[in-house]
Amino acid sequence: MASIDIQNVRKTYGNYPVLHGVDLEIQDGEFIVLVGPSGCGKSTLLRMIAGLEDISSGDIRIEGNRVNDVAPKNRDIAMVFQSYALYPHMSVADNMSYSLRLRKTAKEKIASAVSGAASKLGLEPFLERRPKALSGGQRQRVAMGRAIVRQPKAFLFDEPLSNLDARLREQMRAEIKKMHADLKATSIYVTHDQIEAMTLADRIVAMNGGVVQQVGTPLELYDTPANLFVAGFIGSPGMNFLTGTYVAKDGTHGVRLADDMVMKLAKPVKLEEGTSVTLGIRPEHVTIVETGGIEANVDLIEPTGFGIIIHLSLHGLPFKVFTLDRAALSAGPKVRVDFPSQHLHVFDKDGVRAISLGA
CATH class of the missing domain: 3.40.50.300 (P-loop containing nucleotide triphosphate hydrolases)
Structure with missing residues (x-):
């Protein structure tokens, strides 16, 4: 060889x-x-x-x-x-x-x-x-x-x-x-x-x-x-992306989304306050919650046998959730979703590079 x-x-x-x-x-x-x-x-x-x-x-x-x-x-x-x-x-x-x-x-x-x-x-x-x-x-x-x-x-x-x-x-x-x-x-x-x-x-x-x-x-x-x-490209379904701006005030580090909600990050990043970024999270890491989180419209539910893919509209963009909970099959026209901070990814505005958390 x-x-x-x-x-x-x-x-x-x-x-x-x-x-x-x-x-x-x-x-x-x-x-x-x-x-x-x-x-x-x-x-x-x-x-x-x-x-x-x-x-x-x-x-x-x-x-x-x-x-x-x-x-x-x-x-x-x-x-x-x-x-x-x-x-x-x-x-x-x-x-x-x-x-x-x-x-x-x-x-x-x-x-x-x-x-x-x-x-x-x-x-x-x-x-x-x-x-x-x-x-x-x-x-x-x-x-x-x-x-x-x-x-x-x-x-x-x-x-x-x-x-x-x-x-x-x-x-x-x-x-x-x-x-x-x-x-x-x-x-x-x-x-x-x-x-x-x-x-x-x-x-x-x-x-x-x-x-x-x-x-x-x-x-x-x-x-x-x-x-x-x-x-x-890597992962099935692929990662979800939302645009926002970096927030760093009063010990809080996060990304402010279009609806003014701030998604907290696990660690700070070396960015200026207000810098435009892209926030990413994989469908399997999104959680469906009763209260809190963000409200999204349900467009389609796909049972795969092993799990369920829920197609959502969030801030006018396609968004997917992958869950093993079969109760999701009876989801109504709207659900609330939350993004655990340890699973969030941050990219520069153009998506050319990832921004390391804790950098």
Whole structure:
């Protein structure tokens, strides 16, 4: 396996910039997830690591060796695509062993590699079948097996679960996590699904508009998002936001909202009195109260089985509450909500950066 260093990497198509100087150090054996909306540059970055896209400027190093001009086949990297890209006329075993046969690997080594990968992925009963006789999840496992038998320096996954239904995605997430734990392989995984990112990653790289917004463990991005984009993208449902001004009088530190109500903060922040800010709180941290708090209109109630999502209108803005209390199913046209101070986040007016409480 190998470390991968990405140093000030940029990508432009003509005069159109796609990546704006990406710096990232990936440790040997680490599972990194690149996450962000469509068009943020995550798949382009993955393809540049694989050698399928040229680098406009900057360097990519694998095991310390600069690979900008190294052909994809010589980078010793295995890629698993969104489409399974299996040969329909070949059996599962032949699909998995194809790259080894091209290298004229000894038959005994091929058989051992295929058997080992099939065992890890539960494909042993299907080795003689052709892809058309397999389910979508089984085909994706074959594509993963084809990568595993090569024993590459790193695995690259480009939205491999996008074509599967929800239940299969859940199953395959577990398969990929088990595979990583077993192989301890350096892996880079691209997805727009933040649930996949949270459940799979050692570290998440949140991207937007070709710029890395934040790098950290899943819980670091959830608990301490660096800016408004990360706060809204990580978490399901996403974080709620309200605008207000910072208040610091008579020992009280808080944010004054549009209705003149002040939401107290757990700690002061280094801001001038009256500074415009954005206040954030996750739906699961909002509490429904009988008295006090803020009154909001109920627009929609969504039962999910595990919990209930209540869609509200608050100060003319959409606002969500996630609760496990099934009494919320009978909520009237209005409810009162409160924001526990320990769960509040403060961002600058434009949402470019989070403002640390207690700074």
